[in-house]
Amino acid sequence: MDSEEASPDVVLIIPPPEASARLEDLGEHLGSAYMAAVLRQRGHRVTIIDALAEGLSSRATLERVEAEARPLHRKSIRGIDVRGRGAVAESKKEEGDRFPFARPRLVLGISIPFSNMIRPAISIARALRALFGKEALLTMGGHIPTLAPDHIFKDCPQIDFIVSGEGEFTLLEILEKIKAGRDWRDTPGVVLSNSPRTSVPRPNRAECGLSGESGAGTFVPRPLISSLDDLPFPARDTLPAYQRRKAIPRMLGSRGCYGNCSFCSVNAFYRSAPGPRWRGRSPQSIAEEMERLSKDYGVREVMFSDDNFIGPGKMGKERAVAVAEEIMRRSIQMRFSIACRANDIDRETFTVLKKAGLKGVFLGIESGVQRALDSFNKGVTVEDNRRAALLIRELGLDLILGFIMFDPDTTLEEILENLQFLRSIGIGASTIFNRIGALNRLDAYEGTPMAERLREEGRLQGDYTGYRYRMRDPRAEFVYRTGLLAYKIHKAIKSLF
Ligand code: SF4
Numbered sequence: 001m002d003s004e005e006a007s008p009d010v011v012l013i014i015p016p017p018e019a020s021a022r023l024e025d026l027g028e029h030l031g032s033a034y035m036a037a038v039l040r041q042r043g044h045r046v047t048i049i050d051a052l053a054e055g056l057s058s059r060a061t062l063e064r065v066e067a068e069a070r071p072l073h074r075k076s077i078r079g080i081d082v083r084g085r086g087a088v089a090e091s092k093k094e095e096g097d098r099f100p101f102a103r104p105r106l107v108l109g110i111s112i113p114f115s116n117m118i119r120p121a122i123s124i125a126r127a128l129r130a131l132f133g134k135e136a137l138l139t140m141g142g143h144i145p146t147l148a149p150d151h152i153f154k155d156c157p158q159i160d161f162i163v164s165g166e167g168e169f170t171l172l173e174i175l176e177k178i179k180a181g182r183d184w185r186d187t188p189g190v191v192l193s194n195s196p197r198t199s200v201p202r203p204n205r206a207e208c209g210l211s212g213e214s215g216a217g218t219f220v221p222r223p224l225i226s227s228l229d230d231l232p233f234p235a236r237d238t239l240p241a242y243q244r245r246k247a248i249p250r251m252l253g254s255r256g257c258y259g260n261c262s263f264c265s266v267n268a269f270y271r272s273a274p275g276p277r278w279r280g281r282s283p284q285s286i287a288e289e290m291e292r293l294s295k296d297y298g299v300r301e302v303m304f305s306d307d308n309f310i311g312p313g314k315m316g317k318e319r320a321v322a323v324a325e326e327i328m329r330r331s332i333q334m335r336f337s338i339a340c341r342a343n344d345i346d347r348e349t350f351t352v353l354k355k356a357g358l359k360g361v362f363l364g365i366e367s368g369v370q371r372a373l374d375s376f377n378k379g380v381t382v383e384d385n386r387r388a389a390l391l392i393r394e395l396g397l398d399l400i401l402g403f404i405m406f407d408p409d410t411t412l413e414e415i416l417e418n419l420q421f422l423r424s425i426g427i428g429a430s431t432i433f434n435r436i437g438a439l440n441r442l443d444a445y446e447g448t449p450m451a452e453r454l455r456e457e458g459r460l461q462g463d464y465t466g467y468r469y470r471m472r473d474p475r476a477e478f479v480y481r482t483g484l485l486a487y488k489i490h491k492a493i494k495s496l497f
Pocket of ligand 1: 258259260261264265306341364
């Protein structure tokens, strides 16, 4: 074996979203923050460049990466087409000899958590390859590359590999292997374009009422991290930038969700690797991080970005109460909000959480129509949703609804049923239009059972960057399109005044 080498520098890049995104909707990218913390804990040099936090365009993002790695690159950013066209031809020439190479001096990791970041991420990756040539290993990770690796490789052959699933220990293992002069390509969690391991296991289709092959390939996934308490607290490099922009700081008290919703990319993401799909941090660890945020950054309110703050069953509720009790025991004065499912809501648990500082609840009820809930595989009834929403309001907590007014099978009658349901839980017309999104339409994400079903039915149009479908009921489709047009006209008129 070769003698030990210096490990490469790591730059983690969060690209700008394609369309204008509201900062408060996205907030800190905790995936990169955890990645940086884990790598730094083992002595690796890591920089996070978050285009959203810094308000960077694709070109400005590229310039920031160039500045970070100035001693390494041999080419100038001038002449690099940031839209990626020039870069494609240039990097194609290099493709043959750049891979595999054992000693990259730089690892560039691009995260794609949302579909509106796919195109900017690909453009940046192409330009980075042209800029750094063989000096850098180029990788992508996050929900989209995990669920659509073949699409990503096809559209962006410039990348060397994809980190599938939870990436912290995959990238760490790669860096350690590079440092030791070892081949890293068999690392669990690594998806290569030129091996048979390019397809990730699909979500469990049988559970979602789908037939046929699972589509599982030979990819070897890395098991989900079993003990979140073993992770260091996330690196807060980008928090000051978000604070300057008045975004509420984020925390993760758990990962994953025990639900099994057919449209949900969270569900599909965590099903792509073995291990319990919901894992919670201990109350002590959560409270300690809150104290640290308060002391180091003056934080008085956090938003838990957990997919589902409340874990499964009795254990999940007891743990939530234990978190609340730990916050109170330490006299932490911090308000917080969480997301959960309707069946997680009960008076006892949420009364204690409120006493500890709970301010608002994002409740993913999705629909007031039982047919829709069943087709989403939501595992709750309309009555569960109604009871949960009314209880949250009764407890005086902010209620933020996750609601899907239009799905592939919505009928005109169901639109009315949904509106009646919203009225029955005290939601007025202005809230429906301004906060719930009267025009919310189900997105079919690659890798989800819903997208698979629509594909099987021949209804899926477009590509993985944003699939489209027509609703089965043309009257519902008409209502949606008319509403969208009215909304656009309203927005255009408003912008004139
Ligand atoms: S409850 Fe929410 S996070 Fe969980 S699987 Fe369903 S949609 Fe996804």
